Amino acid sequence: MGRTLAEKVWDDHVVTRAEGEPDLLFIDLHLLHEVTSPQAFDGLRKAGRAVRRTDLTIATEDHNTPTLDIDKPIADPVSRTQLETLRKNCAEFGVRLHPLGDVEQGVVHVVGPQLGLTQPGTTVVCGDSHTSTHGAFGALAFGIGTSQVEHVLATQTLPLAPFRTMAVTVEGELPEDVTAKDLILAVIARIGTGGGQGYVIEYRGPAIEKLSMEARMTICNMSIEAGARAGMIAPDATTFDYLKGRAHAPKGADWDAAVAYWQTLRTDDDAVFDHEVVIDAAELAPFVTWGTNPGQGAPLSARIPDPASYEDASERFAAEKALEYMGLTAGQALRDITVDTVFVGSCTNGRIEDLRAAAAVLEGRRIADGVRMLIVPGSVRVALQAVEEGLDKVFTTAGAEWRHAGCSMCLGMNPDQLAPGERSASTSNRNFEGRQGKGGRTHLVSPQVAAATAVLGHLASPADLSDVPTLVEA
Amino acid sequence: MEAFTTHTGRAVPLRRSNVDTDQIIPAHWLKKVTRDGFEDGLFEAWRKDPEFVLNRPERAGASVLVAGPDFGTGSSREHAVWALQNYGFRAVVSSRFADIFRGNSLKNGLLTVGLPQETVELLWKLIEEDPAAEVTVDLVDRQVRAQGITADFALDENARWRLLEGLDDIDLTLRQSDEIAAYEGKRPSFKPSTAVV
Numbered sequence A: 001m002g003r004t005l006a007e008k009v010w011d012d013h014v015v016t017r018a019e020g021e022p023d024l025l026f027i028d029l030h031l032l033h034e035v036t037s038p039q040a041f042d043g044l045r046k047a048g049r050a051v052r053r054t055d056l057t058i059a060t061e062d063h064n065t066p067t068l069d070i071d072k073p074i075a076d077p078v079s080r081t082q083l084e085t086l087r088k089n090c091a092e093f094g095v096r097l098h099p100l101g102d103v104e105q106g107v108v109h110v111v112g113p114q115l116g117l118t119q120p121g122t123t124v125v126c127g128d129s130h131t132s133t134h135g136a137f138g139a140l141a142f143g144i145g146t147s148q149v150e151h152v153l154a155t156q157t158l159p160l161a162p163f164r165t166m167a168v169t170v171e172g173e174l175p176e177d178v179t180a181k182d183l184i185l186a187v188i189a190r191i192g193t194g195g196g197q198g199y200v201i202e203y204r205g206p207a208i209e210k211l212s213m214e215a216r217m218t219i220c221n222m223s224i225e226a227g228a229r230a231g232m233i234a235p236d237a238t239t240f241d242y243l244k245g246r247a248h249a250p251k252g253a254d255w256d257a258a259v260a261y262w263q264t265l266r267t268d269d270d271a272v273f274d275h276e277v278v279i280d281a282a283e284l285a286p287f288v289t290w291g292t293n294p295g296q297g298a299p300l301s302a303r304i305p306d307p308a309s310y311e312d313a314s315e316r317f318a319a320e321k322a323l324e325y326m327g328l329t330a331g332q333a334l335r336d337i338t339v340d341t342v343f344v345g346s347c348t349n350g351r352i353e354d355l356r357a358a359a360a361v362l363e364g365r366r367i368a369d370g371v372r373m374l375i376v377p378g379s380v381r382v383a384l385q386a387v388e389e390g391l392d393k394v395f396t397t398a399g400a401e402w403r404h405a406g407c408s409m410c411l412g413m414n415p416d417q418l419a420p421g422e423r424s425a426s427t428s429n430r431n432f433e434g435r436q437g438k439g440g441r442t443h444l445v446s447p448q449v450a451a452a453t454a455v456l457g458h459l460a461s462p463a464d465l466s467d468v469p470t471l472v473e474a
Numbered sequence B: 001m002e003a004f005t006t007h008t009g010r011a012v013p014l015r016r017s018n019v020d021t022d023q024i025i026p027a028h029w030l031k032k033v034t035r036d037g038f039e040d041g042l043f044e045a046w047r048k049d050p051e052f053v054l055n056r057p058e059r060a061g062a063s064v065l066v067a068g069p070d071f072g073t074g075s076s077r078e079h080a081v082w083a084l085q086n087y088g089f090r091a092v093v094s095s096r097f098a099d100i101f102r103g104n105s106l107k108n109g110l111l112t113v114g115l116p117q118e119t120v121e122l123l124w125k126l127i128e129e130d131p132a133a134e135v136t137v138d139l140v141d142r143q144v145r146a147q148g149i150t151a152d153f154a155l156d157e158n159a160r161w162r163l164l165e166g167l168d169d170i171d172l173t174l175r176q177s178d179e180i181a182a183y184e185g186k187r188p189s190f191k192p193s194t195a196v197v
Ligand code: SF4
Pocket: A062, A063, A107, A108, A109, A128, A130, A346, A347, A348, A406, A407, A410, A411, A428, A429
């Protein structure tokens, strides 16, 4: 019987296999950041162990880093300690690190692909659940805990129990105003935050094949929000074109050998998935969340559902709790929800295409009075590219703040946070209670919806701006 | 890792689904560089409410958490497991766990017990009516027992063995160093390297 893409990549990494035991898998690329690694390095030190493959390991600083005044010492002493700990550990164990201020610094899941380190058919891990992002290249990429980080540092392998396979096939073509973010939010709303439990999801079908590499990363990034272990997309010409010429992409004869291998990384026609979901792209529309988990979302044109309409008791309870926390009521039109903050950034939507999309909406417009908008590039390279294209000017002219690269307002670990009761439209991936700051309320959106929302001050899509005249530049 | 064989203790009913790891331990706690001292961060936002179940005096000293479905979703932070353990929990019962959380738990000797939602409801009823009721989580027999309730649970044999013995995964893997070296010898030259080019 044929094999799926995920099974092929898995099989190619089995170091040992024995009846009744998890397979021992070789890890091609290990990404590190400051939050989930200190206890792992500590463990190595206590056991007198070294990092087995420093040449397959790379670290960056992202979660704690400020996005303003980066040349000044970091104000929060605990954040500073965590960054200093990473620097000390990387120096001691010989791990390559891109610290704050370095041109290759940025959110770990933006940095790996842009360096060309994330390649088809590799296994990629990081102590971070959004490692699923790298699956966009046809890599088997998944988040791990700190004990596993230590395990990979010491052995470059992981014992892993098998997964199940799920196909999410997206038929047809996405309507023009529908983005990868809308698509993945709709998928999560459909299968639920536990729907992907134990599965590696392969996204396929004509609508997926047409997506750019960056849009594919947005999709795979949020696989974890459906509970999946990983998300993958089969590599194709789009993938190869993206990789060619990047710093760590194969060169010369290696490139040819690599492409020949990569072309075999497709699910066989006679392979069978454990579960299949089919989505019709034509039926999708801009999508936003109203609740406190990424599955609680609806098309922007919809109203907030009535918790009483849920049959399942725990879902009903979750919806009630969510509305209470969000300060919203059933039946309210999503477009009527006003926000005070808009965040464009994160490993979901902090790449150059995302910034271009937001800039295209903001060009010649001003953000609404009383709205604070943060534009945070996913990496320093993304920032440099945006400046080269003049996007930073578009943002600042519109009244948005142009910041330094990092995780920023995606999570409340650095100075960029929501105050209690503040409400945001955010291009990040999690709308959990307090995720963007204690008491903060988050609506997950695409960069386009974020920009339109900033202009109008309430949840909106670019189509809603057709009546808003653009300013003529003086 | 501390071995887990069987444990008996009082239990806490957490009637919530989708308890994500941001709720279990909020992000600002993640700045610590140790594995201990997370007990005060456990469910920090909810604990501000004096009526929150963990704050009830009758729940003090409880060591088994009985939670709603999809426990431990979201961020991969192992700090969530450390916080539960630092607080004094030895086992968590739920009808469904997020994969990464479950893996992290087993690596630290916090037992995650998957039971059908009906059984979780029975346990909730029992421990809500009688906060002093004891719940036994028996890994040897793979069984949860409480007054009027006996429920078998599944856990793969390998994970069970490692928990029962309290084995260190890294030690186990290092016994296979030769096999790892053999695999490394066969890797194609086009595979990525992080060495500066
Ligand atoms: S941008 Fe957000 S989701 Fe991505 S790595 Fe940073 S904190 Fe995690």
